[in-house]
Amino acid sequence: METPATGGLTIREADDRDRDAIWEMFRATVAPGDSFVYYPNTPREEAMAYWFAKGTRTYVAERDGQILGSYILRPNRPGLGDHVSNAGFMVAPAARRAGIGRFMGEHALNEARRLGYRAMQFNFVISTNETAVRLWQQLGFRIVGTLPGAFRHAQKGFVDAYVMYRLL
Amino acid sequence: METPATGGLTIREADDRDRDAIWEMFRATVAPGDSFVYYPNTPREEAMAYWFAKGTRTYVAERDGQILGSYILRPNRPGLGDHVSNAGFMVAPAARRAGIGRFMGEHALNEARRLGYRAMQFNFVISTNETAVRLWQQLGFRIVGTLPGAFRHAQKGFVDAYVMYRLL
Numbered sequence: 001m002e003t004p005a006t007g008g009l010t011i012r013e014a015d016d017r018d019r020d021a022i023w024e025m026f027r028a029t030v031a032p033g034d035s036f037v038y039y040p041n042t043p044r045e046e047a048m049a050y051w052f053a054k055g056t057r058t059y060v061a062e063r064d065g066q067i068l069g070s071y072i073l074r075p076n077r078p079g080l081g082d083h084v085s086n087a088g089f090m091v092a093p094a095a096r097r098a099g100i101g102r103f104m105g106e107h108a109l110n111e112a113r114r115l116g117y118r119a120m121q122f123n124f125v126i127s128t129n130e131t132a133v134r135l136w137q138q139l140g141f142r143i144v145g146t147l148p149g150a151f152r153h154a155q156k157g158f159v160d161a162y163v164m165y166r167l168l
Numbered sequence: 169m170e171t172p173a174t175g176g177l178t179i180r181e182a183d184d185r186d187r188d189a190i191w192e193m194f195r196a197t198v199a200p201g202d203s204f205v206y207y208p209n210t211p212r213e214e215a216m217a218y219w220f221a222k223g224t225r226t227y228v229a230e231r232d233g234q235i236l237g238s239y240i241l242r243p244n245r246p247g248l249g250d251h252v253s254n255a256g257f258m259v260a261p262a263a264r265r266a267g268i269g270r271f272m273g274e275h276a277l278n279e280a281r282r283l284g285y286r287a288m289q290f291n292f293v294i295s296t297n298e299t300a301v302r303l304w305q306q307l308g309f310r311i312v313g314t315l316p317g318a319f320r321h322a323q324k325g326f327v328d329a330y331v332m333y334r335l336l
Contacts, residue, residue, distance in 0.1 A: 030247075039247040077292060079198075079207040080320045081329070118326075121315065123291070124245060145313015145331045147289065152248045158286075161249070163313045163331055 006103045014058040014070065021067035022051060022060070022090075029090045033154030035129045040154070057111070061104055068095040071104045073111055076121045085117040085168075101132075105139050113168045120166055126151050127160040141166045174271045182226040182238065189235035190219060190228070190258075197258045201322030203297045204258075208322070225279070229272055236263040239272045241279055244289045253285040253336075269300075273307050280336055287335045294319050295328040309334045 014022065026047045030038045038047065051072055052058055061069035069091045076086035087108045091100045112120050122141065125132055133143075145163035153159045182190065194215045198206045206215065219240055220226055229237035237259040244254035255276045259268045280288050290309065293300055301311075313331030321327045 033248060037245050037247045037249045042247065077205050077318070079205045079210065080201060080322075081205045081292060081318055083320060084315070084318050119317065121318070124249060144315060147252070147312060147331070147333060148335065149287065150245070150249055150252050150289070152251060154248075163315070165315060167316065 006099045008063045009061055009068070009100065009103055010063070011059050011061050011104065011107045014052075014060045018060050018067055018070070019048060019052075021092075022058075022070050023047060025067070025070060025090045025092050026051065028093045033152075034156075035126050035132065037124055037151065059104070059107070059111075061100055061107075068092050069100045069104050071108055073108055073115075075117075076123070083117060084119045084121050085112040085115070086121055086123065087112070101135055102139070105135065109139065109166075109168065118168055120168060122162075122164040124150070125162040125164050126153070127162055128153060128156060133162065133164075136164050139166070174267045176231045177229055177236070177268065177271055178231070179227050179229050179272065179275045182220075182228045186228050186235055186238070187216060187220075189260075190226075190238050191215060193235070193238060193258045193260050194219065196261045201320075202324075203294050203300065205292055205319065227272070227275070227279075229268055229275075236260050237268045237272050239276055241276055241283075243285075244291070251285060252287045252289050253280040253283075254289055254291065255280070269303055270307070273303065277307065277334075277336065285336055287333060290330075290332040292318070293330040293332050294321070295330055296321060296324060301330065301332075304332050307334070 023044050030036045030040050030042055033040050056072050056074040059071050060067050071089045073087045075082035076084045089104055141164040143162045144165040147161045149158035150161040151159050191212050198204045198208050198210055201208050224240050224242040227239050228235050239257045241255045243250035244252045257272055309332040311330045312333040315329045317326035318329040319327050
């Protein structure tokens with residue numbers, strides 16, 4: 001019997017000691033300019049202000065003390081829209097294609113339910129990031145909107161971004 | 169010949185002296201809980217932090233020294249999405265149904281072009297706010313996404329919100 005690639009993986013809320021690992025992951029994630037809206041040269045301070053913003057819950061996925069992924073969960077809108085959650089995900093480059101994104105996605109959906117949210121929305125899934133689009137579809141998200149040319153892809157120029165949504 | 173209802177109306181960037189008038193308009197706009205995502209009881213400090221946020225341009229429409237409307241213009245996303253603008257609009261209750269929203273909408277599209285944006289996106293147009301939906305359609309916006317039940321309407325409960333978009 002094969003050990004699942006996510007065996008031994010645990011998810012917990014992040015704390016200040018995780019900032020270095022999260023920053024390394026952030027830097028690697030934005031570097032190619034093909035899947036994240038933040039600039040490849042985003043300064044650490046701006047990245048941390050986003051990932052640890054007030055009102056945002058920050059989680060890390062770790063195994064044997066190593067941080068392999070991180071995600072954030074927050075209301076997508078304030079006030080009369082705060083029953084819809086929003087989440088963002090990163091996986092460490094060396095740990096990709098091992099199910100960690102899916103593991104975190106399922107965890108995020110459960111957390112969102114536990115916290116009383118009624119839906120989850122992604123505002124800006126890059127259409128050319130097929131791995132992400134497929135993963136979110138497999139987790140029950142639908143493309144509910146297409147934003148024409150809304151992302152400046154480092155190689156491909158202006159490409160569409162999707163709004164994806166699922167009820168919980 | 170009829171004088172247009174927007175005759176004598178001018179638009180300029182807001183300054184600190186406009187804060188009281190903007191706050192009154194904001195309070196009146198959120199009070200019914202039917203068209204704006206902010207809570208009816210949003211504190212002034214939070215409203216002003218939103219309307220005068222860093223990176224946001226704030227405009228007022230005035231006639232004879234009276235502030236009749238206000239709008240904000242900003243990048244809808246940071247980084248590799250900052251070529252798409254976002255705008256938000258408010259009209260003073262006593263000045264509604266007089267074309268001030270349209271006047272500001274056209275001004276915003278011109279400002280966005282002047283500033284080099286390539287598109288404008290509204291993230292959260294309440295589907296039951298037919299006046300707004302029709303106005304934006306008349307100004308060239310399309311509904312590119314529907315967010316099921318994303319707004320808690322004070323009278324109607326969960327209603328859809330639209331993502332609207334137009335190239336510039």
